[in-house]
Amino acid sequence: MxxxxxxxxxxxxxxxxxxxxxxSNRFRVRAYRNAARTIRKHTKxxxxxxxxxxxxxxxxxxxxxxxxxxxxxxETGQLPLLEKVHSRTPATLSQIMKxxxxxxxxxxxxxxxxxxxxxxxxxxxxxxxxxxxxxGFGKKTEQMIKMRxxxxxxxxxxxxxxxxxEIATSLREYIKKSRGIKDFNIAGSYRRRKDTIGDLDxxxxxxxxxxxxxxxxxxxRVREVLSQRETRxxxxxxxxxxxxxxxxxxxxxGAALHYFTGSKAHNIAVRKLALKKKIxxxxxxxxxxxxxxxxxxxxxxxxxxxxxxxxPELRENRGEVDAAKRGKLPELINLEDIRGDLHCHTGAxxxxxxxxxxxxxxxxxxxxxxxxxxxxxxxxVASGLGEKKLLEQIETIDKLNETLEDIVILKSIExxxxxxxxxxxxxxxxxxxxxxxxxxxxxxxxxxxQQTKRLLHAMDNPYFNILAHPTGRLINARKAYEVxxxxxxxxxxxxxxxxxxxxxxxxxxxTDDACLMAKHTGLNIVISTDAHRTSDLDFMPYGxxxxxxxWLEAGDVINCLPLKKLKKTLSRK
DNA sequence: GCCGTTTTCGGCCCGACTGTTTTCAGTCG
Numbered sequence: 001m002x003x004x005x006x007x008x009x010x011x012x013x014x015x016x017x018x019x020x021x022x023x024s025n026r027f028r029v030r031a032y033r034n035a036a037r038t039i040r041k042h043t044k045x046x047x048x049x050x051x052x053x054x055x056x057x058x059x060x061x062x063x064x065x066x067x068x069x070x071x072x073x074x075e076t077g078q079l080p081l082l083e084k085v086h087s088r089t090p091a092t093l094s095q096i097m098k099x100x101x102x103x104x105x106x107x108x109x110x111x112x113x114x115x116x117x118x119x120x121x122x123x124x125x126x127x128x129x130x131x132x133x134x135x136g137f138g139k140k141t142e143q144m145i146k147m148r149x150x151x152x153x154x155x156x157x158x159x160x161x162x163x164x165x166e167i168a169t170s171l172r173e174y175i176k177k178s179r180g181i182k183d184f185n186i187a188g189s190y191r192r193r194k195d196t197i198g199d200l201d202x203x204x205x206x207x208x209x210x211x212x213x214x215x216x217x218x219x220x221r222v223r224e225v226l227s228q229r230e231t232r233x234x235x236x237x238x239x240x241x242x243x244x245x246x247x248x249x250x251x252x253x254g255a256a257l258h259y260f261t262g263s264k265a266h267n268i269a270v271r272k273l274a275l276k277k278k279i280x281x282x283x284x285x286x287x288x289x290x291x292x293x294x295x296x297x298x299x300x301x302x303x304x305x306x307x308x309x310x311x312p313e314l315r316e317n318r319g320e321v322d323a324a325k326r327g328k329l330p331e332l333i334n335l336e337d338i339r340g341d342l343h344c345h346t347g348a349x350x351x352x353x354x355x356x357x358x359x360x361x362x363x364x365x366x367x368x369x370x371x372x373x374x375x376x377x378x379x380x381v382a383s384g385l386g387e388k389k390l391l392e393q394i395e396t397i398d399k400l401n402e403t404l405e406d407i408v409i410l411k412s413i414e415x416x417x418x419x420x421x422x423x424x425x426x427x428x429x430x431x432x433x434x435x436x437x438x439x440x441x442x443x444x445x446x447x448x449x450q451q452t453k454r455l456l457h458a459m460d461n462p463y464f465n466i467l468a469h470p471t472g473r474l475i476n477a478r479k480a481y482e483v484x485x486x487x488x489x490x491x492x493x494x495x496x497x498x499x500x501x502x503x504x505x506x507x508x509x510x511t512d513d514a515c516l517m518a519k520h521t522g523l524n525i526v527i528s529t530d531a532h533r534t535s536d537l538d539f540m541p542y543g544x545x546x547x548x549x550x551w552l553e554a555g556d557v558i559n560c561l562p563l564k565k566l567k568k569t570l571s572r573k
Numbered sequence: 574g575c576c577g578t579t580t581t582c583g584g585c586c587c588g589a590c591t592g593t594t595t596t597c598a599g600t601c602g
Contacts, residue, residue, distance in 0.1 A: 027585055031574035063575050101591090103600050138593060188602095201602090227590080244602095259587095264602070271586050276578075282587060 002047035003074055005039050011079050012036035012066075017094035018085045020104035021111070034061040037265065039070070041318060043517040044486070047074045090117045099148050101141070109134060123149045151240075158196035159241060160475050161542065162505035167241060168200060171219070175245070178215045180207030183253055187260035191312045193545035195508040196475060200243040201260050205250045216245045252284045255295035258302075259283035265317035266310075273305045273321065281305070313548040318516070330551045335544050337554040339562060340369035341537060343414065343437055343468060343500060343528030348393055349374040350382035352533040355393075355400055355409065361534035363407035369563050371410035372397065373437045373468075376424040378416035385413070387429045394432055408563060410434040414468055419443045421457025423464065430463035435570045437500065437528075439468035440481070448482035455483065456491045465570050466526050467492065469502040469509040477506070485514055489521040496572045498558060499523065503543025504530045515550030524558050524569075 016032035038061045039046060049056060056067035073079050090111075096119060097107050110116040113134055114125050125131050126146040132139050168186055176184055181204055185191070188201040206212050217225045217233055226234040231247045248256040259267060259282065271281050280287045285295025286304045294300040299309045307324040311332055314320040323329050344358055345351030353361070355372060362370035374393065375384035385393065390413060397409045411433045416424035417440050423430065430436055438458050446454065458464055470488065471480035492499055499518060502509045507530070510518070518525050527543040529536055547557065554560040558569050 025574080028574050030585075034575080061575065065574060101600070105599055136593070136598080140592060144592095229590085232589085260602085262602085264586095268586055275586080280587085284588095 002045065003077060005042055005045055008046055008070060008073050009036040009040040011073060011082055012039070012069075014091065014094045015079065015082045015085060017097050017104070018082075018089045018091070021093055021097070021108045022085070022089055023104075023108070031061065031066075035066050038062060041316070041513070043513055043520060046070050048486075050074050092118045095119060096122055099145070101144050101148060106137070106141075109136065119149060157240070157476070158198045159239075160505055161190075161193065161195055161197055161508075161545070164190055164197035164200065164241070167237065167239065167243075170221075171200070171202070171243065174219060175202065175204065175212060175216065178206070178210055178212035180210040181212060182206060182250070183248075185257060187257060188262060191261045192263065192315055193313050193549060195511070195546060199241060202243065202245045203248050203253070203256055203260060204245070205248050205253050210247070212247060213245065249284075250296075252295050254297035254299070255281070255285045255301055256283045258298045261312050261315065263316050266315035266320070269317050269321045270302075270305060270307075273307075273325075277305060279304060311548065313545065314551065316549070318551075330553050332548045333544060333552050333554050333557055333560070335541055337557070337560045338367070338527065338540060338544070340367045340371070340410075340559050340566070341529055341531065341540065342371045342410070342412070342435075342466065342526050342559050343373050343502070344370055344531045344537070345374050345414075346372055348389070349379070349384055350532060355396060357534055358531070358537075359400065359404055359407050359409050361537055363404075365537055365540075367407060369408045369410055369566070371412040371434070371437075373412045373414040375441075376413055376415045378418065378424040379441055384416070384424075387425060390425065390429055391432065412436060414439050416441055417454065417458040419446070419454065421454040421460075423458060423461050427461075427463055430461075433463075434567065435465040436463055437466045437468045438464050440472055444472055444478075444481040446481070448484060451482055452484040452487050455488050459491055459495050459497045462572055464495075465497055465572070467497065467499045468528070469504075469507055469530070470499050471509050471511075471514070473509050473511075474506055475508065480509070485517060486521070489518050489523045493521060493523045498526050498570075501525050501527045501543050501547060502530050503527055503539045503541075503546070504536070505539060505542045508542060508546050510546075512546055512549035515547060515552060519551060519556055524556055525552070526559050527557055528559070 012032045013036045016029045020029045038059055050071055056062050056070055057064060069079060093107050093111060096102060097104065114130055116122050116125055122145065126142055126149060131137050131142040131145060168190065172184060183205040185203050186200055187203055190197050190200055204212060213233055217228050217235060221237050222235045223238045224236045226236055226242065234242060234244050236242045274281045281301060285292045286301055287293065294304045302309055308329065310320050310324050341362060346355050346358055347353060359370055375382040377384045377386040394411050397411050401409055412435055413433060414437050417438050418424060423438060455467065471483060473480035489499065501515055515525060527547055529539040531537045558566060561569060
């Protein structure tokens with residue numbers, strides 16, 4: 001199996017860390033980090049590009065030297081320069097550098113003076129009080145290292161967007177009760193609607209006599225106040241999440257919102273553009289020389305560099321600045337574009353509500369249609385439906401449809417894809433359905449090629465329509481199974497099948513990168529909630545967020561189609 | 574090590590905070 005982009009990127013990041021510790025040219029170090037980011041974000045595998053004799057120097061931040069190095073890694077699995085550096089500087093120092101507050105200079109000092117190589121060494125040195133003796137270090141730094149070393153694993157963890165939202169909602173309510181609060185927004189990856197969140201960055205504008213900062217640091221869910229200043233404070237909540245609050249002058253609100261929304265890579269791209277126009281953008285505004293020329297709104301900031309407003313979900317430096325320049329930004333999909341949910345369960349298997357309740361809940365959300373996709377018999381734990389029970393459900397739906405006025409229930413199933421790629425129910429019953437959704441619920445550990453073959457074989461079945469949660473990942477709980485997504489997408493397109501973006505906030509499967517890959521492949525997707533109860537239908541916005549991050553427009557998503565067109569699209573005949 | 578509407582050399586995003594100093598280096602976002 002060929003090497004993953006992530007592994008290549010990790011090698012370059014580690015090399016950058018170690019070179020930085022050694023005191024190498026900082027722009028050379030940055031070049032490796034930039035390259036790592038480019039490689040990590042790229043939707044196609046480097047191995048494949050090389051196989052196709054593509055010129056890697058066409059990628060941003062990749063020049064002749066790095067193209068050669070990537071080739072060497074793909075061919076040999078190793079990076080000779082990294083091996084060479086390892087002989088001088090232990091690889092584990094790169095781990096230590098991930099501790100907040102420890103950068104290359106301090107790690108170097110710790111290594112040279114105290115022979116610290118590992119996290120364990122560091123912990124012992126801090127506990128024995130040797131670190132405070134070093135020049136440039138002191139009591140507080142030692143204390144900080146002690147604490148951060150202990151909570152290292154916790155700080156590293158990103159939480160699911162939905163978890164962040166629950167926390168953010170309470171915080172918003174609490175903070176908005178402060179005196180004189182005007183604007184309130186949460187910037188960062190939360191505003192970019194990333195599937196996971198590392199911390200919260202809250203921005204507010206407030207009148208002179210506001211007590212917002214005092215209220216913030218005394219919030220009852222605070223475990224620790226990490227820093228407290230007049231305009232900026234940081235707290236750590238009992239859940240471990242760290243939260244920043246900044247009080248911003250009104251005239252800088254747009255500039256600050258832009259700055260703190262990021263992503264970092266997007267900001268750098270925009271600021272580079274500003275440099276060319278001889279203007280400067282920072283979190284206070286846009287400046288020409290000393291003169292402030294904009295900053296009240298984000299729109300103003302973009303306008304100064306000749307760009308239209310760019311939606312937060314797009315701000316990942318994945319080509320959005322260039323597209324904006326050329327007036328080619330996508331018209332992103334909205335919740336209102338969705339006309340139905342195509343993956344829902346009922347109490348017939350592991351759902352909680354009846355057919356009628358699900359249908360009514362969908363109608364209430366303004367949908368034209370909803371499909372019922374209960375599990376098939378192989379999912380015994382979910383009391384999956386066998387042939388007989390499914391036929392009964394079909395009959396019930398037909399009868400129910402006659403009585404429902406403003407919604408149509410589509411007859412479907414979430415049929416198990418068995419290990420050999422065959423489907424869990426025979427064609428004679430599948431053909432009675434409007435369409436099918438196929439899914440993997442077992443044998444996650446097949447090899448990449450076996451798993452790919454399995455899924456392609458499943459799609460060979462003429463009654464297969466949509467591949468549900470295509471990688472099986474559960475955020476922070478279960479890794480995606482190994483599968484060649486590009487082949488799956490190509491295969492789906494050739495066969496007239498589609499793939500699902502599962503909007504369940506614990507899944508969000510496909511990732512944004514994978515959705516982008518689907519778009520590039522020309523394969524349309526379905527955004528479904530996998531609802532197991534009526535309230536789960538409200539997961540749809542999470543799917544929409546993810547889709548927007550992948551540049552998807554209503555035309556890329558088939559459950560934006562009216563019923564008649566949807567049926568025609570799903571038909572493989 | 575990359576890159577070019579200041580184009581093959583000489584730049585590389587920008588400012589704030591922290592802890593250590595006594596004017597600043599290191600780190601972060």
